[in-house]
Amino acid sequence: MRLVRLERQPSRVAEDVRAALAALGRGDDFAGGIALAGARPLPGRPPVEAIVVLPRAVLVVIGVDLPDPAIRLDAPLTGQWKADGWPLVADGEVVNPATEALAFADAVAERLRPDVPEHLPIATIIAVGPFVEEIEQPPADLAGNVRVLFPTQNSLLAAIASLTPAPWPCTPAQARALIDTLAPDTDLTGDALAAEGFTVTEESATVKLPPVKPRPRRTRPAGPAAVPPVVPPAEVTMPVPRVTAAAPVRTPPPPGPVPWRPVGAIAVALVLVVVVLVLVTTGGDDEPVTAPTTTTAVTPVRQAVAGIEFTKRASGTERTCAARAYGDLQARLQAGGCAGMERGSFEATVDGRVVAVSVAVLTFGSDEQAAAFKQLADTPGSGGITDLATETHQWPREPDTAGAAYQSAISGAAVRLVLAAYLDGQSSPEDPVLLRAAGAALGVRIS
Secondary structure (H helix, E strand, O other): OEEEEOOOOOOOOHHHHHHHHHHOOOOOOOOOOEEEEOOOOOOOOOOOOEEEEOOOOEEEEEEEEOOOOEEEEEOOOOOOOEEOOEEOOOOOOOOOOOHHHHHHHHHHHHHHHHHOOOOOOEEEEEEEEOOEEEEEOOHHHHOOOEEEEOOOHHHHHHHHHHOOOOOOOOOHHHHHHHHHHHOOOOOOOHHHHHHOOOOOHHHHHHHHHHHHOOOOOOOOOOOOOOHHHHHHHHHHOOHHHHHHOOOHHHOOOOOOHHHHHHHHHHHHHHHHHHHHHHHHHHOOOOHHHHOOOOHHHHOOEEEEEOOEEEEEEEEEEEOOOHHHEEOHHHHHHHHHOOOEEEEEEEEEEEOOEEEEEEEEEEEOOOHHHHHHHHHHHOOOOOOEEOOHHHHOOOOOOOOOHHHOEEEEEEEOOEEEEEEEEEOOOOOOOOOHHHHHHHHHHOOOOOO
């Protein structure tokens, strides 16, 4: 990301914003794009902390200065803000310090929209300071395009990864036109913009896709050379049949419908036997009741959050939590218990990669107990909650969660923990694709 410094901003947190943007470094290794620090999109209004033109999105960064540093900030967009449990009050009827900042950001977005390529989303970053260690936003807010954060390199990367990107990057010419409306004196060449991730490659590819369909005119005798290029795309565009085709591989005979019936009956019988054995060995524990979620694999439930489509693979509820946890989290739950837990497993495709997403929502008897549990869960190496689809063998291939990306959120006495890992390879906790999937899953509905 290339940082262009324009006017000085009025907020104290502006210095932290510039430092965080500069830490991303030039080039598109991390985020790419052009950051215009101190841009003034609205004449007669103060400059904003930054307008960040990314290849697949535009960010409006507005600074909000808090009275004092805080360890924990509860920051709903439309509710009362609390710093370390104490309400942040303001003059008049303002319920939180970001009210004016959000209105300002909306005005800036309205001003920018005619100059921003139509396919590019405009998102808002509320940068708070002087320092906040932990910021909590409600899951419903995280499903939108506004993020509240203390500006650091990692927090900016996580915010960018969690927002819905455009389907293809904008071109250097489009980026140049937008930047010229905000900072006409910047000297950015096409090569410099290309180095920051602005390219025509993906856009032109999407334009070429429609003409491919009329080609399969196989009536021409001289067309054998043209036929092979048409066949592979037809196979590539069928990911769902490829998944369902995994089951027939177990049965050598090609006939489809008839052999499946006994296999399905045997599978049901095996499941019933396993359930009976578990009930006998556990003395009638209620937790195995959550196992029969295989119907979600037969009739997948889909929902879209933050531009990502999640397909439910399994879901269930528990009246106890410790049996489904491991590590320090299990010890905490064994000692303090919980009021209940809901788990869900989802499959999503992000930037062409298939991602397995595990969501657990634990409800406690008090907000304080929930906050203490989340603090432990956010500590690296403290353990976690087992994935329901992995337990019930609902994945075609078990995901490797050793390097899964992690996100969490708290709402009152409920704590939501999310893990996202690739189904087809190794994962990394800092992977932008996985972070985006995990961030979006903070707003997914389990039931």
